[in-house]
Amino acid sequence: MEFPLLSLIIWLPLVGALTVALIPKDNKQAIQTAAVATTVAGLGLGVWLFTGFKQGEAAMQMVEAYEWIPAIGARYIVGIDGISLFMVLLTLFMFPIAILASLGQIQDRLKAYAIFMLILESAILGAFCALDLLLFFFFWEAMLVPMYFLIAGWGGKRRVYAAIKFFLYTMLGSAFLLVAIFLLAWMHQKQTGSISFDLHSLLDLEIARSTQLWLFIAFSVSFAIKVPVFPLHTWLPDAHTEAPTAGSVVLAAVLLKLGTYGFLRYSIPLFPKATVELAGVLVVLGVIGIVYGAILCLKQSDIKRLVAYSSVSHLGFVVLGIFALTFQGIQGGLLQMLNHGVATGALFLLVGMIYERRHTREIDEFGGLASKMPVFAGLFLVTVFASIGLPGMGGFIGELLILAGTFLRNPWIAAAAATGVILAAVYLLWAYQRVFTGKIDNEENERLSDIGAKEILVVVPLVVLMLFVGFFPRYFLDRTEPSVRQVLTRVEEKGHYREPEIPDPVAAAEKPAGGDSHGGHGAMP
């Protein structure tokens, strides 16, 4: 038997949570040490996972399969492929940062806080690795509870409202997901004689077109709420704004990705016919999300809320890329999931730092901070650049791929989406200008001091990662490529779909009227 690395990664934070539970609550030092040590050890395992990952393989790797509840056919199956690898790594990367950032910030009920954070990490990792639908649903629902407590227990003024709204929205989506999972398992029983929630065997089902449509909708509503896709996004600004800094970081960086991940892992491969038919709807919703989210950002006076709405816009890009159903689009979507996680995570951290000092997030209260806090302003600017997607940053590659992939399918949609890039520059730079540039006109800001070494230490790894992705995107794209290819091939085979081909400029020049293109099919630019 292989070493159960994935299980170790999933359950290590839970063990950490149990360890923290045994420490007396007054021993804050020990609690902090245990929480940090657990997450850092998890990151170490993540490095091991990354080196052990076989590049160029489309199939699931490091699969572990055990019986869990044989009576209902549920099994414990975990594994990763190119699609989930970076989501797992992102989770392992963001949690130590989120926990480090909350040291000192969280004084009240530190023990409970650490326990909830660690349980949350376990649940998220489990959801990314699960390959059995019941197991996935188990983790999917389980993560609601710690997140709910983090928002409700350590959040802002309207935390109770935000926490309940978050919980109910997600749970409503889960209700549809649950029924759809049952129907799949039931169909498996009718077609093969045994009940199963195993994703691998469910992929072999023959599902009629109309059934696919319903099931696709049920799955996608649930994922769309998590992403969130317009018009199901209204929980997000509240939850993100009211959550404590680390909670917002985890929400934005990791939790939202579960929705887009769900599309790629479940909705699209399980229901290829429905995907081809309904992709257009999601593409349009994605574009609306991009533009609508961006416009709302322009109107925000609270900087944390602005960052929250920017997530709606950025994840619109990811949804657009995925449902463009082109190789470039999906690759870009995956990369953008990573970029958004890092950049928005960093933005929330930075906003949290300024809030710690001034206890306000109103943009109008600030102005001219760059003179008092040069390091902070610099880090903020780099992060803003990454979020906008300036060349040299990961966001540039991601958005470029998404737009290229969308262009192949429909140039007009791509053009509409591109306005989102411009608007992102407008709202983020405008916010930066109002907060950091000019003269200090508010007395309270005179007393501000720059961020300390510890805070810099928390943000710098994220900045490094943004630049790294920007300069070496192949490092990521090469690993995701086979899995993305596999998803698309499946859609083409089962959904009677042809991926739009990249027109060959040479051929197009020779035969301008024919339009007969045989270009490098899906080759990377």
Add this chain to the structure above:
Amino acid sequence: MIRIINTLQVASASLVAAATPSAEGVIRAPEIDYVAIAPEAILVLGALAILLKKGFVPRRYRMMASVATGILAICASLIATGILWQRLADGAAGTAVSGILAVDGFAVFSKVLFLGIAAFAILLGVPGLRRERIMREEYPALVVLAAAGMMLMAASSDLILTFLALELFSLAFYVLAAFARDLPRPQESALKYFLLGAFASAFFLYGVALAYGTAGSTNLTSIADFLGRGSIPWIFVASMALILVGLGFKVGAVPFHMWVPDVYQGAPSQVVGFLASGAKAAGVVALLRIYVSAFHAARPSWLPVIAGLSIATMAVGVVVALVQSDIKRLLGYSSIAHAGYLLIGVAAATPAATSASLFYLVSYAAMIFGAFAIVSVVSGKGDGFTRIDDFAGLARRRPMLAAAFTVFLLGLAGIPPTAGFIAKFVLFQAAVESGLWWLVLCGAVASVIAAYFYLRVIIVMFVREPEGEDLDSDEPDPITSLGMGLAIGITLVLGIIPQALMSVLAGADLVMPGL
């Protein structure tokens, strides 16, 4: 009241031993299978011993002796059930005592469930009632009598015996509901429970009479044969409806639910856990035995009714619970919603749904017992503090109690990793397999609404600051803590590794005649 139960018990015991008229019209004593009736018989004897020992045991030891006798009776009954189970494993399923008592996996498993519930009732009830200073020697007797009645509900294969079992456990509960007899509210709610309950029993009996009139027998096997032969007369449909009223009252299904919030609020919290788990489970197992098994051929007639009841029950339960300000009423409405989920299992009417329902009952019993144990501790003397606001800041005052309550509430909401999640999952899965996906969708949506009011309580415990003076009464004693710990253990173990119980359920061969 005690005397009534006593008399009734004797009557019921004698019925078990009574003769049924044979074909020739000569009364012949049936063969009594003592092993088959042992689990209930032991409980009844135990109850009698508790009630009679008054004259023999010195006053000082009476309380201890009656509790000990109760525990002893439950243990002995459990052993007898074990022997029965062993016999079942050797392949001797069937009926006993001229066909009125079923001996099958379903019956035997239910017996274990009810014995467990009774054990919890003593474990959590005795220290709680002592704390309230309303503990009486009769409490263990009533608990074991109720257990005997509930066990007979599951095992009865004859509508007359079902009726007697129903009355047996109901009478015990009427008394238990009035246990805090010096306070006005318990008195009122107990009287309400008693009157409405008697009314519902009359409906049930009327239904039995009509069934006898059409099918020519009250025996479930004979009725199943009768229904299997062809068309179903409308009078029989009326009979099914009336029986459903009687049982619907016991499980607290809408529109027969009016008593639930009042009784849950009025009765002592220590007793409500027993009532909520026991009476509901007894009603559900009887529904499964009668509708799913015996009336299976008539499913097209009763399915729309039970499905409709289920939807109405879930809807009313979760919606009305949203506006409750009293924790006991809230749990009352939540238990109504759970009755709705359980009716989904009845509507599905497959072996898988039956075993899922039993799984659900086990998990639900653990969670509701635990929840009411905490309410009884926090609410203090005379259930004085049962507003949800009284739970404000519990997480600071008593972190362990708040954590435990959170586990139970999340379990009731059906969120992993608790038993409530797996229970709902297997139940819904079984229902989808019998084509009731629309009912499951209603159930899933109801769960979302339900999550809101459970969360509201959790919020109050964790986020709100405590109001007024700290109550110092809310320190649980060791035995109550042990009981809560057990309930948490069951809730979490069944939520993470449910396979053990599920394989027992699968191995128990729950297929009843008719399925």
